Amino acid sequence: MKFAEYFPVWNKLTAQEQEIISSAAMERKVEKGTMIHNGSLDCSGLILIKSGQLRAYMLSEEGREITLYRLFDYDICLFSASCIMQNIQFEVFIEAEKDTEMWVIPPYVYKSVMDRSAACANYTNEIMATRFSDVMWTIEQVMWKSMDKRLAAFLLEEIRIEETNKLSITHEKIANHMGTAREVVTRMLKYFQSEGMVKLTRGYVEITDEEGLEELAE
DSSP: OOHHHHOTTGGGSOHHHHHHHHHHOEEEEEOTTOEEEESTTOOOOEEEEEESOEEEEEEOTTSOEEEEEEEOTTOEEOGGGGGGSTTOOOOOEEEESSOEEEEEEOHHHHHHHHHHOHHHHHHHHHHHHHHHHHHHHHHHHHHHSOHHHHHHHHHHHHHHHHTSSEEEOOHHHHHHHHTSOHHHHHHHHHHHHHTTSEEEETTEEEESOHHHHHHHHO
16 A cells, blocks of 8 residues: 555645655664664654554653553654654654554655645644643553553553453563553562463463453453
């Protein structure tokens, strides 16, 4: 599929604007684990995902991570081009969770089109509002939800993403997603196992009582 089929406001751009973007957009393939964007000092450009999965996260001074949101097929990442947005200094890191194919539009090329096209500017604002909503939701979870509820919700989200009840994921990786210590995750998973909701084996977490986790997450 072509770039135009992935960019929602393509048909609202003029032929000249389409040419500016299409001639500058670079196809890129990255392997799982690749760091794509390294905080506010990095301005990689706008990313449009063709296939794969990216993770946007923040990093504390102590080196603790917390996932803000995930990006999938057809999603657009704006924080990787934060240098074109005035008064936004957001320390977001972006890595590939799976092998990913994407287009990268240089930041100032995209800004030149955004400044010319009301449709593109409005769409950009909509994406930004959605991402900030994702961030606020994460903050609310951390502040107001207990760890057992957050972990239950995370596991349910993972089985929907991976489409399997047997997750290939370490306790350390879960902790990185949730912004907590590995020991906290291990202790809570062992409790879940004692309650019959999960089965733990090396490198795997198998969900054995999905309904139980759903009740807990609610």
